[in-house]
Amino acid sequence: MSLYLVTGGLGFIGSHLVDSLLAAGHRVRVVDDLSTGRRDRVAGPIDLLIGSVTDAPLINAAVADIDGCFHLAAVASVARSNEEWRETSAVNLGGTVTVFEAVARRQGGPVPVVYMSSAAVYGDIEALPLSESGPTRPLTAYGADKLACELHAHVAGTVHRVPTFGLRPFNVYGPRQDPQSPYSGVISIFADRARRGLDIAIHGDGHQNRDFVYVADAIRFLSSAMQAAGVSAPVANICTGRTSRIRELAEIILRLTGSPSTIHHTSPRTGDIPRSQGSPALALQLLGIRAETALEDGLLRLLQDAGENI
Template sequence: MKNDAGVILVIGGAGFIGSHTVDLLLQEGYQVRVLDNFSTGRRENLPAGAPRLEVIAGSVEDSNWLEPAFDNVRAVLHLAAQVSVQRSVENPVYSCEQNIVGFVRVLEAARKQGARVVYASSAAVYGDPEILPLHEYGPIRPISPYGLEKYSNELYAELYGRMYGLSQLGLRYFNVYGPRQDPNSPYSGVISRFIDQLRRGVPLTVRGDGLQERDFIHVSDVARANLVALTKSVDGVVNVAGGQTCTILHLAEMLIAMNDRPAEIHWVPSVDGDIRRSQADISRMRKDLVDPIVSLEDGLRSVKQENGFPNEAIASSASHAFPS
């Protein structure tokens, strides 16, 4: 039991990544406090009646909630953000207020409490890369206000580390997927959208030629990385990804092979700003945090179980699986 070590605060803990991390923290015996305004997070994502879990319905924008949320906190995992790239393009002022001003409020609260800060950055800081795989020390070229906001977070955190000695680590999440991911969320990845389309019996929508490459990581591996990040003195930024790529077309073919009824692909034009290729170098993740252990096929199986795909279909898809 780790109750005497102080509270772990998870801001945005009722969301997709947050709730899986809360489950793991509780499983490991930590005292956990969740601060969430439930604009996108869901109460049902959190275990009911867990004795070591406290839930506060509030926002980082309101000091009346933020200050008491940091009481006796040893470390904070900050996941709350405006996560829609498109919305950041359409309303950059609002996005900045949510993702930069809100982030600095969290840094200030953590500085006053003496708490470690682990926060969600994003692969969006890299923009459309020319050289792969992407290293943490490589070029930063965001192509959206959202990507720029995440990079600004990293700069603020690094500055707080130098000025105030704040212990801080940014996690550059790549394509996270798994159970509880809302297909209607602006952050939702292609896997949850494809699963939802299969469930509704409509064609899978593939943009352009479908050869865009993505680096997928299962949310359980992300939760493991979050836990270690909260409890180790690793500073700076770390890529959090699977370290391998899969094309969108191959992914669609895998899921169609898993389906219990015929499914088709609906081709639509590519969109401006769609990143062609993305792959992370995960050497630092493996060295300082965790080694991802969930293969793409096994990860899809977990999503299948949540959405009711038959076991036989999974077995028949093995020949289509991207190598683990």
């Protein structure tokens, strides 16, 4: 039994990770500032510290007796990162450096840190599938900060001997994603609107491709990465390697829910990337796993979890 710190542990992905760690018999400490996190997302016993990952004394205390850290806390919104550049960077990059430094300086010596980067580091790279050895060209403050986190992970490893593993998730979906947030993933918004019989708006022609990953698969990557963390600061995609069109996604959701909602198209969003597809090869090599849940199966589980009668 180990003690893990999960920053952002009351968020969408973090809460699933906490559940899985508790189910495996581990003890869990969570640092979360409740900005998008909710206490009721986690039912099991946790040591909850409410505060920010940018608060160095809090993080220093939080890492004192842990066996490893999963760092997920972030302002996970591309739009907000562009509107509130300095404030979000202070959390997305500054918070990560705070975690790395606390772990580097802790009394018992460094412990492994698994942290969330993002597929946003690729930006508008056109050569698909997107692979970790290829170029990065973030288009947003969020993506730039996530890429900087990876660079700091190298510093953490080479200068301070902190073992890390960075993960670049593509579009993660599943239960507990907040459909009310304007920043939420497209799946939670479509599913919520379909359930309520409201029309579904697609920006542009709906031919945009995305690589959707079911949350339970993402949790397996996080857990495996804890064993694979190293001072060489490895980084791997969390993706399926398959893509689905946004229009097709909306149609599957309407079919599964039997919803009377209709689909209509609005003007394309500026900067919307037409295609995004990750390569799962390196994760398979480093972690020995791949994201296996088929989109329709994941959607069924999401809709069932939300109490849909299908």
